Amino acid sequence: MSRLAPLLAGLAILALPLVPGVPPFWFTLLNYAGLAAIVVVGLVVLTGMANIMSFGQGMFVGIGAYTSALLTLHLGVSPWLGLPAALAVAGACAWVVGAITLRLSGHYLPLGTIAWNISFFYVLGNSDWLGRYDGLPGLPPIAVFGTPLLASEQVFYLIWGCVGLSVVLTLSLMRSRTGRAIRALKGGRVAAEAFGVDTGRIKIVAFVYAALLAALSGWLYAHVQRAINPTPFSLNASIEYLLMAVLGGAGSVWGGVFGATLVTLLKDQLQNVLPLVLGAEGNFEAIVFGVLFVLLLQRAPDGLWPLLTRRTGAPPPPAPVAAPPLPPRRAAVSGPLLEASGLRKVFGGLVAVDGIDFSVAPGEVVALIGPNGAGKSTTFNLVTGVARLSAGTVRLFGRDTSALPSRAVARLGVARTFQHVKLVGTMSVIENVALGAHLRGSAGAVRGALGLDRAEEAALFAEAQRQLDRVGLGALRDRPAASLALGQQRIVEIARALCLDPALLLLDEPAAGLRHQEKAALADLLNRLRGEGLGILLVEHDMDFVMGLADRLVVMNFGAKLCEGPPRVVRTNPAVVEAYLGSAA
Structure with missing residues (x-):
């Protein structure tokens, strides 16, 4: 049933013009819902998938609308030629705004989008060439095969066709390599960067994509209304778009369409009913939406669409198919894979890693061991570019990588796992x-x-x-x-x-949480990988697992190297025994 829900809802909407006696007002209302749905689908990608909260989508709707309006009014071009111009201008503006704003984090990022939208609104309202708050009237309608689309029933299929196109493109994008990178942002920047994802670029891609859909909606709005002014592109409109996304389900494309339709229809009905019930005029629907929003966040934080269809918004993975193998990335290396020399990391007054030296050769398993807080995971982060060195040098495959970010380290052929699992739970x-x-x-x-x-x-x-x-x-x-x-x-x-297909594999506590048989299977896998020439550096607290697997142990304590050698030598070292068990033992 969950797979049929979008199809049945779509067929019901598209069949509406075939029903006799439907008032034109309902077509107008559904047209507004469709215009909002296009924006919200982009917002689902931006907020629900990429985890970037934006209150500025109304600005990009306005950029699309005003770009096409100015071209058609002053240059007499066709609205159809105004569409690529609207998309190009909105995309360029989104790239500039994103390059500046996406550097912010936490609550500063949504505040930044609020500032952009407010600024845009007042630029529109105070610019003579943009018509100030009166706007631009007399825009030409969209024509199909020479027939202008003037009535609500005539533009109905155009708008909802654009909704369908937006949904298809977005679902296809989310199933792609770029889409997985976008969704990986929800699992954290560190994990995505560790596998070569340029998270800064991917954030801008999501930001620009959402802006392009908003501009498409703005182009439609301008030539359906045939007049525009700053009001529909204000901060209030952007907040409403975000409400639609959250209400329907910010992690679901179909949830975005559902939320836009529901809020548009509900807002209209509340505007009619509430004044009669309360006996006064006012924007009481805002109060109702506020209460609904709070209840929704408490009872259904993923939105109504997943609740109704019993499924998440993530597109299903493709079925297994036969495909040629990918070309190998692992290059033959004659010397050491990793050479760490004098690694030092200071956090304020705390020395987390102090002068660590070790190396890993092809086909060798080296284990970093030590008590909790010895600096083992920090050393991993220094080697893989997640953390910056305070001093020392990291050489990978003979190249100094001390200043490289983690995505560049991954390109060299280094892969890792994390002490705290970093998977995207919804994928x-x-x-x-x-x-x-x-x-x-x-x-x-x-x-x-x-x-x-x-x-x-x-x-x-x-x-x-x-x-x-x-x-x-x-x-x-x-x-x-x-x-x-x-x-x-x-x-x-x-x-x-x-x-x-790495040449060097770093495993941070891989056996944690595994049963005995699972640990034995993992040890067998790592031995096979060693036999293939893969170098392995691991952090592990299970000494039985480490002693039976590692060729060499590097023992750390309080950030410094205590000793290094084969397991049979290290296990009897008095300094190691004292660090683990205490001098009394």
């Missing part, structure tokens, strides 16, 4: 694993939205399936990652890391 297991192969694909947002990346996607998912089978979790490919036990999630992280 399926196989989509999380396919994210590890991000650097092994090349399709961008345009190819993804247009569905021109099918062959590449098949190859990426075939590789992800191969790695899942390799770690023994192939049967769980379609499960949401959040539904797995902690130990299984750690194994999924290893499969994701292997999808990069």
